[in-house]
Amino acid sequence: MKACMYTRTSSASNVEGDSKERQQLSIINYAEREGIQIVAQASDDAVKGGDPIGSRTGLSRLIDYCITNEDVQLILVERADRFSRDQVVQEMGYMELAKYQIEIIPVDAPGYFTLDPTPSQTMIRQILGAVAQFEKDSLVLKLRGARERIRATGKKCEGRKSISERYGKNVPQIARALKVNLKSNGAIAKRMAELGYTQESGAILHREQIRRLLNGKSTITAS
Numbered sequence: 001m002k003a004c005m006y007t008r009t010s011s012a013s014n015v016e017g018d019s020k021e022r023q024q025l026s027i028i029n030y031a032e033r034e035g036i037q038i039v040a041q042a043s044d045d046a047v048k049g050g051d052p053i054g055s056r057t058g059l060s061r062l063i064d065y066c067i068t069n070e071d072v073q074l075i076l077v078e079r080a081d082r083f084s085r086d087q088v089v090q091e092m093g094y095m096e097l098a099k100y101q102i103e104i105i106p107v108d109a110p111g112y113f114t115l116d117p118t119p120s121q122t123m124i125r126q127i128l129g130a131v132a133q134f135e136k137d138s139l140v141l142k143l144r145g146a147r148e149r150i151r152a153t154g155k156k157c158e159g160r161k162s163i164s165e166r167y168g169k170n171v172p173q174i175a176r177a178l179k180v181n182l183k184s185n186g187a188i189a190k191r192m193a194e195l196g197y198t199q200e201s202g203a204i205l206h207r208e209q210i211r212r213l214l215n216g217k218s219t220i221t222a223s
Helices: 020-034 057-068 087-099 119-152 163-167 171-179 185-194 207-214
Strands: 002-008 037-044 072-077 103-106
Touching: 002 020, 002 057, 020 037, 020 072, 037 057, 037 072, 057 072, 087 103, 087 119, 163 171, 171 185, 171 207, 185 207
Parallel strands: 002 037, 002 072, 072 103
Antiparallel strands: none
16 A cells, blocks of 8 residues: 655744654654555645645645555545644545545544544544644643733743754754764755754754754754
């Protein structure tokens, strides 16, 4: 059985823990257990969970691939909210894929979507989508309240995020792994940009930032 792999990261925030590397590992491990061959992959970076499916370049490319390759009818995602966190977008996207007999499978809950759902499965899917949306909205409200309380004290609560805040604490390990085959910090920065690790502006990391990452310092901020 063949499948495509899809990952999505949200807008420069690690609140959801949406590391592309973590998503890829989860999907690859699932595919290996189930004997599924991953033949294509794509990612939409800095894309919000409520953005329409049709506006996502990476996902659209995978859908086109499945349509033109009839032996590929599966798209694997780490979790259903990596496909979409918005319930309406989720349902519309699911129905659009079903038109082409393409199945979306979250590897943490393979039965979450199905091409031929029973009434009970449909109800459960909608409930799970609603719960995910509720949890997201609740978290946003809590964070907003915390920021307002901090502002009331006159302290700074927002600003430029460090690389570790944006991508997770494993970024130095990734840089050191690339150092094995790439000798210059400039080459490492270019390769990390290809993997999605960039500054907030989208530019590649500076050589000095790479140097600090190699020394295990991931708290440096990204321009």
